[in-house]
Amino acid sequence: MSKLRVLIWNEFVHENIHEKVKSIYPQGIHEKIKTELISCGSDFQISTATLEEPDHGLTDAVLSETDVLIWWGHMAHNKVEDTIAKKVQSRVLQGMGFIALHSAHFSKVFKLLMGTTCDLKYREAGEKERLWVCNPGHPITEGIDDCLEIDSTEMYGEPFDIPPPDEQVFISWFEGGEVFRSGNCWRRGNGKIFYFRPGHETYPIFHNKAVIQVIYNAIKWAAPQGLWLSSLAHVPVNQAREKIEDRGD
Amino acid sequence: MSKLRVLIWNEFVHENIHEKVKSIYPQGIHEKIKTELISCGSDFQISTATLEEPDHGLTDAVLSETDVLIWWGHMAHNKVEDTIAKKVQSRVLQGMGFIALHSAHFSKVFKLLMGTTCDLKYREAGEKERLWVCNPGHPITEGIDDCLEIDSTEMYGEPFDIPPPDEQVFISWFEGGEVFRSGNCWRRGNGKIFYFRPGHETYPIFHNKAVIQVIYNAIKWAAPQGLWLSSLAHVPVNQAREKIEDRGD
């Protein structure tokens, strides 16, 4: 079997304008995730793309050769072209896996796929988060014990305005008193979608081995298992499966 | 209890340019549905709106006073302004009911709410359709026997690219050999959505009492039961439910 082709997309803005973020992710969040995925022994063919590249690095050619797309964005969601966001949505519906990290809950692609506001509560106080496994045998939780702890992070709280997940993999507990559905699976068209909450830019979240393990697992889970190039299809009367007369006008 | 406020939206184009459609729906599909809903004894406060009105008749004031919006469109989906389609989506997520009829599977609002292509097969041969009730006790099927027959109509066939319905109310059988999920319920945000397949413009579908009965039932089912004005909400550290120190940067 050929290697899974993974594309890590990062808006790559914070890292250039915010000293603390730069110190945590000197080559950018995308490069850090790539490095960590490689060092955890994955056998993926990994590429990266960023906002400032032509077409945000998401040309038809690139998308047609991507099995799973990982998305990180925060302050520049609106700089993503609508046409490109829709093209990505379209590829997901055909079968490409899509993993939205943290603030990507507000990315154009994720919101297009969900159809809801994706609103939530938030607070940035460097508090503790604990993600509980809701289904211990799920492939996305492989290698994770009954929970995953992050010492210091931003809080996201319910209500999280999303369609009911097909599978609830993680729910988070926060030190300040909130909860959040933090690992959620959906299928849309032929594509698999995973939202994973961890990943704030001013905390070294992607230095956490357990977080990388979940992303690694999610990539394998989201891998396409077939392609569905859906279309509005006309069926002429003489090709109906049962013989019928045309009684239309 | 005050009356349910129902708004019937019709693009109202076919009826002006196509003689057969005009003969079946001289005042337009919207007026026919309104008349039928009234004559079946409903106690709704019914309004109508069409594409050519300013803001397509869907101003903020109108939407804020609508409980359930019925949508019919076919050849002019693209003439609906994106901003207005998004405003309607937004109202549905807050709690307004939304009923998409027939070719409204391709309306901007419905596609925004689903997040999928909403593609399907079709054929226009005036063939027979039989909608089977999948859940005989569901309020949307009240007054309908085990199925509902339409002598002559356009065919829609699977695959219908939609998210899995929360409730499957009807599935259609077609004379030419196809099947279709023709009565589908979803909740998104705080709103209830019903897709109902019958309704082609060149057949007198909305003259059919059973079709009107289902629309009547669906209006009552989709009525808002509360309002959720979701928003991205910041929770300051000193308003956290549990006392925490700000350890952020």
Next chain:
Amino acid sequence: MSKLRVLIWNEFVHENIHEKVKSIYPQGIHEKIKTELISCGSDFQISTATLEEPDHGLTDAVLSETDVLIWWGHMAHNKVEDTIAKKVQSRVLQGMGFIALHSAHFSKVFKLLMGTTCDLKYREAGEKERLWVCNPGHPITEGIDDCLEIDSTEMYGEPFDIPPPDEQVFISWFEGGEVFRSGNCWRRGNGKIFYFRPGHETYPIFHNKAVIQVIYNAIKWAAPQGLWLSSLAHVPVNQAREKIEDRGD
């Protein structure tokens, strides 16, 4: 419209053998819930039934006149007759609402309806619980702010082995660090099912007005909207909707 007929079922064992429980619920948990529902101004016709009554108070006649059944049980789940548990399941599938409180996650009826183990984590330390509203416009949350707090209670924690809820209404945060899906809606057959976590016997949970408010709301939500007496139904060849020849053996 006639009054909703609510039946509150309680195994009524703890109250007779445990002094602390007796002091909190001298007439039993069922009578306390009844009293509170009445005093919050509800317009229900409320009955009660307990384990020790003949047929556990759940005769065919009683069930046929019940719109919504509330269930509390803990230490005597196994004393409920299988045939009666199945009869209740059957009524729910026909349309009777079913509300399972707290330890009723392990009741025979709830487990039969879910089809899963309904296992969970637990700890009894009198800790704080905070139930967050996941969908603020949902009728079950009417009158509840963004969360509902219980000062001192038993903990239930994930993983909770249930089928994915159709609607997630509440998720709980616990002082000791766990989370739990504590307000869950399902539809099965024609019936609506609500699981609500609060209700431990050694804490005065049903003295809490907000808890009673949720139960009140859930009763209205779970009210049957029609009846479906499902059956295995033979369709003779000569009653097929389309004319066919019998080509069977």
Next chain:
Amino acid sequence: MSKLRVLIWNEFVHENIHEKVKSIYPQGIHEKIKTELISCGSDFQISTATLEEPDHGLTDAVLSETDVLIWWGHMAHNKVEDTIAKKVQSRVLQGMGFIALHSAHFSKVFKLLMGTTCDLKYREAGEKERLWVCNPGHPITEGIDDCLEIDSTEMYGEPFDIPPPDEQVFISWFEGGEVFRSGNCWRRGNGKIFYFRPGHETYPIFHNKAVIQVIYNAIKWAAPQGLWLSSLAHVPVNQAREKIEDRGD
């Protein structure tokens, strides 16, 4: 990777008492499915078991070494011991795949997993069935074109009283005018469940290569991806993730 361990269970009664069934399946339906799966080039380790074996051939040892269980039963559902049916349910929840064929909609195991009546309509007239693919990219549809036709079979019709499937793979059209959800996926606990309608005993359904192809695909889809030995788990106060005092009684 080691081979998938597939167990084909058949009640094996019809084949012994009904001449026509014996002529179509001289070694039994289980042996025919096994032979066909082997001849289509599958790389499974396939066993069989039948009702008359001790423990119906479903001992703890056998179940613990089964990855995917295929079930065929019709006239002897009630002869399956309740304890064994519950043991099988339990294994499915832990992660074993379960494929219910045709009349297994009424098997004890399937009904336990669904929690509903699983009632449906039926007619035996040797009529045509056409199963339409609802999601062309789904792994269970691999190698199947847009539909799968069976010339002569028993009819099953809606309403089919099941919980909403997580994924709708096939919907059937029948010559006599009915429709049926004939390929349905669910996840329960950690297990994957597929119901597939084809398979009546008096028609040579399992001689049909496309039917075997779907079963082959479904086995691969239902393969366990991990194990979840769920249990009711006590968390002592001193093992709480957050330090708490015991304030219980």
